[in-house]
Amino acid sequence: MEDLEVWITNVDTIEIPSIDSFLDKNEEKILNCLKNEQSRHLFIKSRFFLKNILKKYLHLPIEKIQIHYSKYAKPSIYPPLQFNLSHSKSYITCVVSPFYKVGIDIEFMKDIDALEMGKLIFSQEEWKIFSNLKRGDQKSYFFHTWTCKEAFLKGIGIGLHYPLNKITIEDFAIKNGNHSIKKWQLVPFALDSEYKSIIAVKNFGESFNLKKYNV
Template sequence: MITGACYDKRDFSEMPGLQTLKKKIAPVLLPTTKYVFEGELLNSLIGRWLLQCLLQKKQVSLQKLHLTSDHQGKPRLSLPLDFSITHSFDLVICLVSDEGPVGVDVEKIRDVPLEEYQSSFTESEWSFLMKAPNTIESFFSLWTKKESLLKMHGLGLQVPLTNVQVLDAVGIITGMTSVYTGVWCPYSIRDYSCNIAVPENASRVQMEVVEF
């Protein structure tokens, strides 16, 4: 089963403080990354709190849990579970899977200088974007597909984005020693684009909206 949790700051008039959040999260799940901006640290903490909530629903003992990083730097649980966290502006989303690797990416839909991103797309993807009725929305849809597929397989931006091909129903990452694939489960959120990458035989993602 693949379960997810989404926290939307727009639904609340007040946000929990950093110290309040830190006290809610088990020490093993606290992020170790240093953040320059308080907003990014807050989103990171919310992401780990969502992870903790999903693990508790699976009756995982946090006392026996360990969090490590693989050779690509992707955080891994000391369990046969995979997880992925993403955040953008007011949205934080976390997924936990016992059906293999997963990846999720969310981006706020906003104006961007498209021409600066042309090198990130294949010729067919760029042609698709230029012909799309809403170019900006299509841009973020393809972008979150690329990012979620990379996250699913624990691959960073050292992979050229033109090697991450996302126009077909099954996405594929080429140019590596192995071929990596995945399919997407779009998650609809007002003013945002979100895609979830899962294995081809995975079940439907069960997403819930949560609050503190």
């Protein structure tokens, strides 16, 4: 396989068999905690998609694939294979690597109050840039910044449990305070013009090969 492989699917194309055939007991507990029907539906489809991708690498039937979660909900499996999952509106995506720690995030650029939301996630440097943008460019900047930060935090394994305004995104570079985080790269990939889509990969600045599959 390549250094990184990204799998993309449309939610509506996933046909689900009986959930008894692929959800383990821990996943059933998670499902039962979800009260919103749409959230339950998306959880089932995303787990089915993920396990169908992982079985290609692990050579196991999906009912034998057990996904474990850290206290911050970062998924992992044994034997070790680095992967991460993201979904937003119509798409589910999964990134897989045999070598590198990875995170992925996609976001549908829905209409939001970017000014108010930006107050929650922007560092001081980002806020200055945002404030000087034309109104029509502010939404794109907000979602670029959000997606980069979430992909990175998912990659390091803490998700949104770290204050987003403590991290600064400069194009596709990451800073924590005045320190550049050079061990990680942020890599955009093509998905849809209405989405922002980013992979975070811990590869210490090395070059790597990326392959994308639409399924």
